[in-house]
Amino acid sequence: GAVVSQHPSWVICKSGTSVKIECRSLDFQATTMFWYRQFPKQSLMLMATSNEGSKATYEQGVEKDKFLINHASLTLSTLTVTSAHPEDSSFYICSAEPGGRVGTYEQYFGPGTRLTVT
Amino acid sequence: ELKVEQNPLFLSMQEGKNYTIYCNYSTTSDRLYWYRQDPGKSLESLFVLLSNGAVKQEGRLMASLDTKARLSTLHITAAVHDLSATYFCAVDILGTYKYIFGTGTRLKVLA
Numbered sequence: 001g002a003v004v005s006q007h008p009s010w011v012i013c014k015s016g017t018s019v020k021i022e023c024r025s026l027d028f029q030a031t032t033m034f035w036y037r038q039f040p041k042q043s044l045m046l047m048a049t050s051n052e053g054s055k056a057t058y059e060q061g062v063e064k065d066k067f068l069i070n071h072a073s074l075t076l077s078t079l080t081v082t083s084a085h086p087e088d089s090s091f092y093i094c095s096a097e098p099g100g101r102v103g104t105y106e107q108y109f110g111p112g113t114r115l116t117v118t
Numbered sequence: 119e120l121k122v123e124q125n126p127l128f129l130s131m132q133e134g135k136n137y138t139i140y141c142n143y144s145t146t147s148d149r150l151y152w153y154r155q156d157p158g159k160s161l162e163s164l165f166v167l168l169s170n171g172a173v174k175q176e177g178r179l180m181a182s183l184d185t186k187a188r189l190s191t192l193h194i195t196a197a198v199h200d201l202s203a204t205y206f207c208a209v210d211i212l213g214t215y216k217y218i219f220g221t222g223t224r225l226k227v228l229a
Contacts, residue, residue: 034217043219049215109163
């Protein structure tokens with residue numbers, strides 16, 4: 001149980017275009033989803049917290065107009081990278097936290113999406 | 119500033135040896151998680167530590183949590199090549215559901 005999927009697993013796009021990444025919880029409802037980015041050989045950095053039906057909360061330094069997050073349902077959150085630039089190339093990982101569980105507060109991580117902007 | 123530091127950052131060890139990875143954090147928390155990441159892959163959950171004094175073991179790995187010292191350890195016993203990966207700890211910020219990840223420890227086990 002507690003499976004999170006991401007689509008696509010990898011994407012190459014040209015500078016100036018927009019890319020949408022989907023994050024789905026497959027066998028549970030996720031009150032909260034999180035988006036991380038990871039540069040090569042570095043740790044994961046939290047970008048934003050996404051709650052179903054409300055606006056995402058962005059971490060300091062993350063441009064909310066550039067990284068649009070929509071948590072349309074309890075099983076789906078999307079991250080859209082707008083007007084992508086080569087410096088946006090990274091590994092984007094989402095996670096989901098099942099609402100209603102007591103005690104663990106554990107996040108379940110998706111397989112990641114590798115974005116390359118040319 | 120919230121910090122989660124791991125040491126060592128890099129670890130090269132011989133098969134059969136023991137070693138410990140340390141995770142120090144600066145915020146108040148009583149929940150800490152350990153993950154493994156293989157190159158090009160996402161995170162694999164290893165341990166969930168939910169209280170002071172928690173100790174969990176799985177195979178050659180054992181994790182512990184001391185919330186008073188704000189320290190967690192991941193102990194490797196009799197390392198094998200298959201344990202080569204990057205290991206991250208993550209601290210759950212009290213009162214939120216957000217994680218702050220440690221700097222990561224890249225482990226290479228030499229045959």
